[in-house]
Amino acid sequence: MKATPQRFDAFLFLGPAVALMLAFFVAPIVVNILVAFSDMNQTVRFEEFPTTKQFNKLGKLDPEAFLGIELRGSFYRALALTASFVLLTLIIFNVSFALILALTTTAVPERMGAVFRAIWLLPRMSPSVVYALLWLWVVDSAERGLLNQVWLLFASEPLNLRLDHPMAVIVVANGLIGASLGMIIFTSAIRSIPEHLFNAARVDGAGPLSIVRHVILPALRWPISYITIYQALALLVSFEYIFLIMGPARSTMTMAMLSYTKTLAPGIGGGQYAYGASIALILIVVGIAVALLMWRLINMKSLLQRPRIEVN
Amino acid sequence: MVDWVKLAQRSRLGRRLRLGALSVFLVAVSIPIAVPYIWMVMIAFTARRGMAETGTLWPALVVILVGLGIYGVAMLWLRRERLAIVMGVLTAFLLGLILLGQDLHLQNFRFMVNANIIDDLDGQGTVGERYPWVWEAFANSLLLASTQTVIVVTVSTLAAYYLSRFSFRGRNTFLQSLLVLQAFPAITLVIPIFLIVFWVGLLNTLYAPILVLTALELPFFIFIMKGFFDAVPWDIEMSAMTDGASRREAFWMVVLPQVRVGMIAIGVFAFIKGWEEYVFVNGLRTGESYWVMSTYLYYVREDVMGVDYGMVAAVAVLYVLPALILYLFCQKYLTQMTLGGVKG
Numbered sequence: 001m002k003a004t005p006q007r008f009d010a011f012l013f014l015g016p017a018v019a020l021m022l023a024f025f026v027a028p029i030v031v032n033i034l035v036a037f038s039d040m041n042q043t044v045r046f047e048e049f050p051t052t053k054q055f056n057k058l059g060k061l062d063p064e065a066f067l068g069i070e071l072r073g074s075f076y077r078a079l080a081l082t083a084s085f086v087l088l089t090l091i092i093f094n095v096s097f098a099l100i101l102a103l104t105t106t107a108v109p110e111r112m113g114a115v116f117r118a119i120w121l122l123p124r125m126s127p128s129v130v131y132a133l134l135w136l137w138v139v140d141s142a143e144r145g146l147l148n149q150v151w152l153l154f155a156s157e158p159l160n161l162r163l164d165h166p167m168a169v170i171v172v173a174n175g176l177i178g179a180s181l182g183m184i185i186f187t188s189a190i191r192s193i194p195e196h197l198f199n200a201a202r203v204d205g206a207g208p209l210s211i212v213r214h215v216i217l218p219a220l221r222w223p224i225s226y227i228t229i230y231q232a233l234a235l236l237v238s239f240e241y242i243f244l245i246m247g248p249a250r251s252t253m254t255m256a257m258l259s260y261t262k263t264l265a266p267g268i269g270g271g272q273y274a275y276g277a278s279i280a281l282i283l284i285v286v287g288i289a290v291a292l293l294m295w296r297l298i299n300m301k302s303l304l305q306r307p308r309i310e311v312n
Numbered sequence: 313m314v315d316w317v318k319l320a321q322r323s324r325l326g327r328r329l330r331l332g333a334l335s336v337f338l339v340a341v342s343i344p345i346a347v348p349y350i351w352m353v354m355i356a357f358t359a360r361r362g363m364a365e366t367g368t369l370w371p372a373l374v375v376i377l378v379g380l381g382i383y384g385v386a387m388l389w390l391r392r393e394r395l396a397i398v399m400g401v402l403t404a405f406l407l408g409l410i411l412l413g414q415d416l417h418l419q420n421f422r423f424m425v426n427a428n429i430i431d432d433l434d435g436q437g438t439v440g441e442r443y444p445w446v447w448e449a450f451a452n453s454l455l456l457a458s459t460q461t462v463i464v465v466t467v468s469t470l471a472a473y474y475l476s477r478f479s480f481r482g483r484n485t486f487l488q489s490l491l492v493l494q495a496f497p498a499i500t501l502v503i504p505i506f507l508i509v510f511w512v513g514l515l516n517t518l519y520a521p522i523l524v525l526t527a528l529e530l531p532f533f534i535f536i537m538k539g540f541f542d543a544v545p546w547d548i549e550m551s552a553m554t555d556g557a558s559r560r561e562a563f564w565m566v567v568l569p570q571v572r573v574g575m576i577a578i579g580v581f582a583f584i585k586g587w588e589e590y591v592f593v594n595g596l597r598t599g600e601s602y603w604v605m606s607t608y609l610y611y612v613r614e615d616v617m618g619v620d621y622g623m624v625a626a627v628a629v630l631y632v633l634p635a636l637i638l639y640l641f642c643q644k645y646l647t648q649m650t651l652g653g654v655k656g
Contacts, residue, residue, distance in 0.1 A: 013474035016467045017530055024527035025493060028504035035504060044510060101341075104334050112335070118643070119342045122349060125639045127588035129606045130628045133613055134348040137621075146351060149366055176345060208330065230495070237497040240591050244610075256500070263503050264595045266610075273503055280500045291495035 032284065035277040042271035054278035074258070078279075082254040085170060086235045093175025094231040095224065098182025103212060105183070106190045117187065123177045132244030135173050166251040170242050174235065182227045189223045190216055226294070233290045237283050255279055347373070356629045358415040359622030371411040379404030420622035424630070442600070442611075446627065449608040454634075456518055456593070456604055457586030464526045464533060464582045465575055471530075472537030473563060494531035501528075502595050509596055516601035521593050525586055533578045540574035541567070573645055580642040584635050605631045 038049040059071035071079065101120060105113035123131050138146045141160035148158045161169050193216065201211050239256040246252045248261045248268050256279075261268060263276035351369050358368040383400030390396060423446050475487065505524055506515075514520040544567055552562040568575075590606040597607075609627050639646075 010474060010478070010480060013470045017471035017534065020467065020523065020527040021493065021530055024505060024508070024524050025496075025498070025501070025530075028501040028508060031504035031507055032501060035507065040507075044507065104338055108331060108334050108338065112338075116338045116342055119346055121639075122345060122636075125584060125635055126349075126632045127606055127609075127635060128590050129588075129609045129613075130352075130632045133609070133624070133628055134352060136613075137351070138348050144366070146348065146366065146369075233495070233497055237500045240499070244590070259500075260502070264506055266594055273507065276503050280503055283497065283500045287495075287497045287500060288492070291492050294495050 029284065032277050032280055035274055036281040037278075038274050040274040040277075044273065054274050057275060058278065058282075074253075075279075078253055078255045078258045081167075081252065082236065082256070084167065085174075085252075085254055086232060088167070088171045089175045089178060089235050090228065090232055092171070094178035094182055094235070095228055097175065098179045098227065099186055099220070099224070101179060101183040102186035102190060103216065106187055107208070117180075117183060120176075120180045120183060124180045128240050128244060131177070132173075132241060135169070135245050139169060162246065162249075166246060166249060170246060170252050173241050173245055174238065177241070178231055178235070181231065185223050185227055186220055189220055193219050229290060229294055233287055236286065255283060259283070350376070352625050352628055355621055355625035356420055357417070358412070359420060359625065360417075368412055368415050372408070375404050375408045375411060378407055420620075420626040421630075423623060423627065442615075443608070444603050446608065446630070449603040449605050450630070452518060452602055453587055453605040456522055456589075457583045460522045460525050460586040461579050461582040463522065464529050465579045467526070468530055468533035468537050468578065469568075469571070469575060472534045472541055473567070475534065476538050476541035490531050490534060494535060496531075498528040499591065502591060505592070506595055514596075516597045516599065518602055520596040521589060522586075524592055524596065525582075525589060529582060529585065533582070536578055537571065537574050540571040544570045576642065577645045580638060580646060583638060587635050 034046070034049070036054060037051060039047045039051060039053055041047075057072065058075040059069045062070040064070075101117070105116050107113075108116075139159075139161040140146075140148065141158060141163065143149070143152060143158050145158070147161070151159050197215050198211060201215050206214065237256050239254065239260050242252050242254065242257050243260060243265065248257075248265060253261070259276040259279040262270050262272045262279075347369075350372060351366065354368045354372050379400045382403045383396050386396035386399045387393070475483070509515050509520045509524070514523070548566055548570070549562045552566040553559065557565065588606065589604075590610065593604050594607055594610070609624075609631050612627055613624050
């Protein structure tokens, strides 16, 4: 061999990635933990560190109460709203409807299915501010709102969804976006089922429904669990669409929204960084727990397969 | 005696019915998604007097449906794809000209030539000299998205190659921590990221969102790229080196072309993400130090809402177009990405 194998510089290849992730991903996690136990406000100084003051705002220890913690009203409300938002969106759209879309778009001719999947990816691909703008126009409480134009054909009173059914608005708005991820993952999982399994089932006299039940669904077990956990986590921490559509409305103040509006939200953010960080810390702890749970679903062996070149 | 012909007929009929029912279902659930986007385009190109009107939406839907219908019928009867598309588009175009011809105009896009959007608003604006020319925001968005794309593609490709090819102490730990970061909900970190950016003095600069978005996307993209590198057989690298290439030359000239699809795929993803970003852009500036398209549209909508719908819709169309065009042209690359290591 003419050229001697050069020793590859780990610094050159891994260095930039490690530096970036340490500075803007790992360090923020540490900073968040520290700030959550301080009383940092607009002055952005570490005050009264360490203190559990922020967590006392969320609830106080009470041996009498359920689980030993008595939650403050606003935080209890945020917790309840978060739970119903996550569960409703997840169950109705991100899993069930995603599954229906994957099943139906793979049952029609390929080109046609691709067109419908592309339509469903439209909200995910368009900028969040545009998507929220469309929502505001569609559910506009005046008669010019698109929904009301259709609604008033059948009813006499215009709908004001943002006021009367805020939870429905944010569930559907997030769900229409969320469904597309499950749709993609499930579609590729259905595609990877060997064709002979379908043929064998048909020879045995299976109709379309029993093919779904006995051939497709068993193959989707892992993707469905993965999407359920992944999307539950994503919904738990998401506030972008809620904020853009509902603003700082109390009716949709989930935990992530509470943390955002108390700190950085434009115009109304109060700069209560420590308070916001303490709520974020709760979400982070849940997030890490779920991320660890997800390990069980990931194919570790393929991930940690031996490297191609043995150089130390 | 089984009547095979009849049986086959019945099964064909059943299949057609099922296909018909599925199509009707898919059309019905897709209409609510598609119609608002069509509406936005129609408002942008037809609204006068600043109102959000649906007057032109319904004819536009008729035009689209007729065009699709002609395409469908032509496909069924002639079975010639090109011809069917031409016929459908031509019919839609002619019908559109007849039904909507005199409604279409470009007046709502005048902010593209006139630097001051508030100046010639239809109606009374409530804000003063606040907005820059839209192209400034457009250029900033372009700069943010493309710089961030170049950085994240380069950095994650290098890291993924090293992780795919080399063994080093702590490799497994490194991969496992990367996996945790990949699953970590990064949006929860917006507050500490704001604080760090403030402390290092990058607040109110475009560097902040570029670096932050890059860092948050890295774990995911490294896994995607590692998957692509893992699929490249070691043999081709080996033969390149047998032919006298150095390790770096082999990486650059032999392996990199093999993972081009992966680089394009993450590049498209990164660009669309950088183009649409709102939270980290808006959160990392305190005043109005820089404008990008997302903040521009957000505040124009806040201030001008109810005054000039046509112009808001026109800004939205200008904003959404680059992302959609990129997505449509690069769709085939995106579908080749597999979710790293999920059991299937």
